[in-house]
Amino acid sequence: MLTLFANNVLLRGFLGKNADAPPSHGITEDSFAVLLLATVSGRWDLGNNEWIPRTDFHRIICPGPFFCGMVRGMRRGDYLEVEGELRALEQERGVVVAGERFPVKHSTYAVHAVRLQRLDRPEALVDYGDSDDGNREVQP
Template structure:
């Protein structure tokens, strides 16, 4: 049994092409950024309606191996990604009534440890017609 565990597993579609550094810019510190969309939702009992929600996840793929593997990944590809959830703080400026104030903004990213390209699923749409 592990005392601590930080594992995130996501399955979804790329929202844009992989942001990969140029071939001559790949070093040990290089990384690729992926933007993965996942969908979930809730059923509204009062209206008998499904309320979908799309979440966007920023995936950091560290190292030259991931840079090579993700090169050529395009928007719409279906992926499964495993990684660690990490937070980071960014300095931002907030404007209130014309005055600028410094502010901290907390964001979360997933640092990939495994990426698998999956076969694109066939989407079945229920038209509601019986028969």
């Protein structure tokens, strides 16, 4: 069956900074934690024959006491998979033009988590080229 609307986001990446969660004694039903998740993509520049990487940082809102307790120990560099909904937050800001202040609406986006899973760090192999004896040297 086809659903009329869908708003699903699946991200896999590394935490860009430590989780921002309230202390145990400050958690209420309305509490939330915030994560900053980095994902990497890129494109191949054919003219220069090189890979141009792009890192995006995604704000993840983890609502409720369960998520607040779950993410408290998460640190920068942890590898996570997050599933959630993309939501826009519209804020009004003042902009000054020629000494006069004007209200301007500004949208920011965040993923509101519905599932969060800590993953094992992938083993990345780096090829440092040929060694002196002609054997390939691959180091983790």
